[in-house]
Amino acid sequence: MSQARQYHIGLSAADIGGALDVLLPGDPGRVADLARALDDQAYALGQNREYCSWLAHVDGRPVLVCSSGLGAPSTAVAVEELANIGIKRFIRVGTTGAIQPYIDFADIVISKAAVRLEGTSRHYAPLAYPAVASFSLTQRLVAAAERLGVPHHVGITASSDTFWPGQERYDSHSGYVRRAFQGSLAEWRALGVANFEMEAAALFTVCATFGLDAACICGVIARRVDAEAVNHAAYPLAAERWQSILLEALREPV
Numbered sequence: 001m002s003q004a005r006q007y008h009i010g011l012s013a014a015d016i017g018g019a020l021d022v023l024l025p026g027d028p029g030r031v032a033d034l035a036r037a038l039d040d041q042a043y044a045l046g047q048n049r050e051y052c053s054w055l056a057h058v059d060g061r062p063v064l065v066c067s068s069g070l071g072a073p074s075t076a077v078a079v080e081e082l083a084n085i086g087i088k089r090f091i092r093v094g095t096t097g098a099i100q101p102y103i104d105f106a107d108i109v110i111s112k113a114a115v116r117l118e119g120t121s122r123h124y125a126p127l128a129y130p131a132v133a134s135f136s137l138t139q140r141l142v143a144a145a146e147r148l149g150v151p152h153h154v155g156i157t158a159s160s161d162t163f164w165p166g167q168e169r170y171d172s173h174s175g176y177v178r179r180a181f182q183g184s185l186a187e188w189r190a191l192g193v194a195n196f197e198m199e200a201a202a203l204f205t206v207c208a209t210f211g212l213d214a215a216c217i218c219g220v221i222a223r224r225v226d227a228e229a230v231n232h233a234a235y236p237l238a239a240e241r242w243q244s245i246l247l248e249a250l251r252e253p254v
């Protein structure tokens with residue numbers, strides 16, 4: 001473990017009080033709310049670039065909340081540096097677009113694996129290497145969702161490098177989706193993929209190659225069976241649900 005202040009996240013081991021767990025929301029603007037939902041005494045550690053960090057305690061155990069930034073490259077940087085300062089369990093938490101008709105707004109999707117549509121994970125392992133979540137960490141999230149009765153789905157997630165073409169959205173600036181992606185949403189749906197987001201595959205791959213545990217829990221704010229647009233009204237309930245699941249899961253001693 002390194003004692004040095006990490007270049008991008010701006011944290012050192014001394015800052016995180018021996019935390020082994022990190023929650024990784026994509027958006028730095030969501031860190032404070034999430035940390036306070038775990039612990040009303042949670043406090044800010046600082047912010048560098050897209051990496052905003054707070055420290056919370058759950059039943060006396062330290063839990064770091066640190067934004068990953070948007071997309072795979074910044075997530076991989078966060079994993080590298082958080083691993084350097086002693087983090088062992090990484091839980092991504094964020095928003096997602098569901099592609100299956102049975103998944104509703106604000107439902108929770110817990111990823112058991114991810115399709116590696118992004119490029120970052122290939123810097124760590126060849127494409128034949130699977131992007132799988134940690135069984136034990138994922139099982140803790142699923143058990144917590146079940147205990148709380150929160151509507152949730154456990155499924156395969158497709159992680160794209162882009163919000164528009166890679167998720168086959170035609171409402172982009174150009175309105176054009178490359179031929180390689182035309183029809184891709186229907187194909188992922190036919191193959192049983194549950195949802196689109198942008199970080200899980202890199203997180204799972206990097207953590208697995210490091211021998212670390214990773215999981216991903218997302219709340220549905222777009223239903224791609226109906227529309228390309230995000231439904232902002234779904235966010236508060238989705239966030240309330242993921243916060244309650246995470247608190248319940250973290251209360252369980254490992």
Ligand SMILES: O=P(O)(O)O[C@H]1O[C@H](CO)[C@@H](O)[C@H]1O
Pocket residue numbers: 025026027069070071093094095096163197198199
């Ligand atoms: O809500 P977050 O965690 O940012 O996650 C999703 O939202 C962003 C796209 O809007 C991507 O980061 C995607 O993975």
Ligand SMILES: O=c1cc[nH]c(=O)[nH]1
Pocket residue numbers: 095096097098163167196197198221222230
């Ligand atoms: O549709 C969506 C919604 C959130 N995040 C994504 O990456 N896609």
